[in-house]
Amino acid sequence: MSTASPATQSQNGxxxxxxxxxxxxxxxxxxxxWLERKRAAYxxxxxxxxxxxxxxxxxxxxxxxLSLDGVAVATPSNLKSQISDFKFKAVAELTFANNTLSSRxxxxxxxxxxxxxxxxxxxxxxxxxxxxKAHFMAQPQKLGSEKFAALHIAFVGDGAFIYVPKGVTVTDxxxxxxxxxxxxxxxxxxxxxxxxxxxxxxxxxxxxxADASAHFACGANDLYAGHGAQLTYVAAQNWxxxxxxxxxxxTVVRRDARVQSLxxxxxxxxxxxxxxxxxxxxxxxSEMLALTVAMGAQEFDQRTLQIxxxxxxxxxxxxxxxxxxxxxxxxxxxxxxxxxxxxTDAYQSNRNLMLSDDAEANSLPGxxxxxxxxxxxxxxxxxxxxxxxxxxLQSRGIAKAAADELLTFGFFEEVLNRLENEPLHDALRxxxxxxx
Amino acid sequence: xxxxxxxxxxxxxxxxxxxxxxxLTIRSGEVHAIMGxxxxxxxxxxxxxxxxxxxxxxGGDVLLDGKSVLEMETDERAxxxxxxxxxxxxxxxxxxxxxxxxxALQARLAEGEEIDASAYYKRLYAKMDLLKIDRKFxxxxxxxxFSGGEKKRxxxxxxxxxxxxxxxxxxxxxxxxxxxxxIVAEGVNAQRGSAISPGILLITHYQRLLDYIIPDHVHxxxxxxxxxxxDKSLALELEAKGYDWVKQEFAAASA
Ligand SMILES: Nc1ncnc2c1ncn2[C@@H]1O[C@H](COP(=O)(O)OP(=O)(O)OP(=O)(O)O)[C@@H](O)[C@H]1O
Ligand SMILES: [Mg+2]
Numbered sequence: 001m002s003t004a005s006p007a008t009q010s011q012n013g014x015x016x017x018x019x020x021x022x023x024x025x026x027x028x029x030x031x032x033x034w035l036e037r038k039r040a041a042y043x044x045x046x047x048x049x050x051x052x053x054x055x056x057x058x059x060x061x062x063x064x065x066l067s068l069d070g071v072a073v074a075t076p077s078n079l080k081s082q083i084s085d086f087k088f089k090a091v092a093e094l095t096f097a098n099n100t101l102s103s104r105x106x107x108x109x110x111x112x113x114x115x116x117x118x119x120x121x122x123x124x125x126x127x128x129x130x131x132x133k134a135h136f137m138a139q140p141q142k143l144g145s146e147k148f149a150a151l152h153i154a155f156v157g158d159g160a161f162i163y164v165p166k167g168v169t170v171t172d173x174x175x176x177x178x179x180x181x182x183x184x185x186x187x188x189x190x191x192x193x194x195x196x197x198x199x200x201x202x203x204x205x206x207x208x209x210a211d212a213s214a215h216f217a218c219g220a221n222d223l224y225a226g227h228g229a230q231l232t233y234v235a236a237q238n239w240x241x242x243x244x245x246x247x248x249x250x251t252v253v254r255r256d257a258r259v260q261s262l263x264x265x266x267x268x269x270x271x272x273x274x275x276x277x278x279x280x281x282x283x284x285x286s287e288m289l290a291l292t293v294a295m296g297a298q299e300f301d302q303r304t305l306q307i308x309x310x311x312x313x314x315x316x317x318x319x320x321x322x323x324x325x326x327x328x329x330x331x332x333x334x335x336x337x338x339x340x341x342x343x344t345d346a347y348q349s350n351r352n353l354m355l356s357d358d359a360e361a362n363s364l365p366g367x368x369x370x371x372x373x374x375x376x377x378x379x380x381x382x383x384x385x386x387x388x389x390x391x392x393l394q395s396r397g398i399a400k401a402a403a404d405e406l407l408t409f410g411f412f413e414e415v416l417n418r419l420e421n422e423p424l425h426d427a428l429r430x431x432x433x434x435x436x
Numbered sequence: 437x438x439x440x441x442x443x444x445x446x447x448x449x450x451x452x453x454x455x456x457x458x459x460l461t462i463r464s465g466e467v468h469a470i471m472g473x474x475x476x477x478x479x480x481x482x483x484x485x486x487x488x489x490x491x492x493x494x495g496g497d498v499l500l501d502g503k504s505v506l507e508m509e510t511d512e513r514a515x516x517x518x519x520x521x522x523x524x525x526x527x528x529x530x531x532x533x534x535x536x537x538x539x540a541l542q543a544r545l546a547e548g549e550e551i552d553a554s555a556y557y558k559r560l561y562a563k564m565d566l567l568k569i570d571r572k573f574x575x576x577x578x579x580x581x582f583s584g585g586e587k588k589r590x591x592x593x594x595x596x597x598x599x600x601x602x603x604x605x606x607x608x609x610x611x612x613x614x615x616x617x618x619i620v621a622e623g624v625n626a627q628r629g630s631a632i633s634p635g636i637l638l639i640t641h642y643q644r645l646l647d648y649i650i651p652d653h654v655h656x657x658x659x660x661x662x663x664x665x666x667d668k669s670l671a672l673e674l675e676a677k678g679y680d681w682v683k684q685e686f687a688a689a690s691a
Contacts, residue, residue: 389527391489392528393536393540394509394511395513396514396540396598397515397543397598398511398543399509400511402539402543406528406531406535406536406539407528407531409531409535410528413531414529
């Protein structure tokens with residue numbers, strides 16, 4: 001078998017061994033273990049094939065458009081935060097432009113004194129190596145993107161490291177903006193959050209393109225909620241409409257902890273999102289929310305896994321998609337209940353609002369239950385705008401397009417309402433409006 | 437002085453004719469009551485004038501200030517000054533009354549013009565107070581989980597905010613208790629007495645609403661037509677005698 005066959009080339013696309021070596025050279029300041037991790041990840045990436053049509057984890061996905069060719073690892077940019085269309089009160093902000101920290105606001109002194117850390121992965125790799133080793137991409141990749149997750153680790157440049165110590169509450173959101181600029185730029189955003197025992201925090205990731213050109217984004221976020229912690233995580237994906245996006249989420253929920261995550265999907269031509277929640281100890285609760293506005297020829301491909309590993313754990317998933325034009329969505333969700341996870345309470349729901357006859361929503365809900373005393377419900381629905389509701393709004397002078405927009409927001413409100421932070425809720429609404 | 441002229445209007449649902457040639461002219465400030473047995477086409481008339489897509493106009497015309505509305509979209513008709521208070525208002529989960537009314541008012545502004553939020557809320561609260569609707573309702577979803585009476589009050593609130601030239605009120609009195617009926621009637625009368633002074637087509641089954649909103653004309657609808665018109669005393673007569681005598685008179689006349 002020849003290693004230089006054309007098949008191998010397209011398998012790795014632009015991410016050749018030379019490109020990886022060049023990337024490693026930019027990481028000279030990083031500790032040896034970090035570089036070793038990256039090398040191992042690159043080897044794994046290079047060895048794994050691209051997804052095949054026959055892979056169950058890629059059912060309904062358009063795999064012909066997942067090309068890794070024609071892109072280049074981003075060079076540092078000095079762009080500042082561009083969150084003018086997504087503004088709310090934040091306690092600290094980090095902005096990464098093309099994988100490099102470009103601006104930051106300091107934490108208030110009282111929170112810094114309590115031990116809250118909002119910094120870069122690069123700094124954490126040196127100063128908080130144990131935490132990073134324990135939590136950075138430490139969970140299994142089970143949803144089909146092993147190759148791309150390995151690519152992420154291999155090329156991740158920098159990212160956010162957020163640590164909230166035991167018993168500390170951070171009221172306003174910590175905001176991380178990930179910017180991409182320049183045609184063919186590959187970015188690898190990362191946000192890692194460790195919320196220790198009985199802490200509380202809200203973290204927001206915002207992914208945005210600085211220009212309309214096509215980017216390649218391959219990001220990940222690791223969330224860890226320790227005993228009794230309450231973590232709210234919001235990710236708003238607003239890449240340019242020609243971007244190819246991968247995003248991997250891992251959530252670990254410990255005893256009596258609660259994680260609420262909300263993913264808003266607006267941008268990209270094709271966006272794959274994988275989300276894994278592991279309920280590891282009794283009382284753990286993961287609330288998984290998502291909203292998607294799919295239009296034009298966009299494809300949003302969402303794969304989820306709720307794993308109940310301990311008794312008395314709860315998960316509640318609600319993914320809502322609004323589809324227009326010829327857009328496509330795929331939702332594939334699996335609830336797994338381990339043998340000793342009795343009294344599991346798991347819920348999974350995917351709802352699609354079809355605003356066009358040419359749009360296509362695919363739903364693949366699934367259950368794998370090995371305990372006998374559980375409550376698991378799942379369901380998927382697709383519906384159109386109710387013509388009577390539309391007529392009612394039109395009879396008040398609201399034009400059809402505006403009526404459909406109002407009804408779409410009405411459809412989304414059930415999810416947005418779950419967010420306690422009112423300014424953040426409003427900012428998300430405004431951001432969604434930019435798509436109408 | 438504005439006018440709404442319904443000229444020999446014929447309306448079908450599918451192939452089935454429901455309204456079979458109905459003419460009526462309403463002017464600003466006038467109240468025309470339409471009464472008639474269930475299923476005679478009263479709601480059909482009101483919804484078709486508002487532009488509901490289920491109904492086909494097979495003949496006749498509807499003129500607002502001399503201009504036909506039949507080629508207009510529902511929302512254009514509304515912006516031109518028509519308002520339908522629904523017999524069965526739709527529930528719109530997730531859309532608050534405040535956002536909904538704001539969108540409706542925004543739709544009436546020119547491109548680039550924005551609603552002044554504080555003036556808007558001031559006016560909204562004043563109208564709500566008048567109709568004795570709790571201000572908390574502004575953040576509730578439109579009609580979602582409202583009682584029958586709350587829905588009807590909410591229809592009148594919308595009418596008060598949108599200030600139409602003509603209102604088609606379809607059984608606004610049904611579902612209202614005695615106190616609510618009086619409050620709603622006062623709300624409507626306040627609009628009649630204002631500079632807006634809308635013309636009103638009032639569809640009802642009961643005389644008691646007409647004690648509060650005194651009609652200038654009362655029409656009896658039967659099998660898709662107006663078969664008898666009179667003044668407010670006609671409503672009293674119907675209340676006393678039912679519809680049988682109208683049926684007989686109509687049968688005799690059309691035989
Ligand atoms: N969407 C529809 N599809 C089929 N038939 C309909 C529809 N709407 C109304 N109809 C029929 O048309 C006729 C007239 O109905 P309409 O609702 O206009 O009566 P109405 O006079 O308002 O009655 P009520 O006093 O009970 O409100 C009835 O026979 C009704 O069943
Ligand atoms: Mg009716």
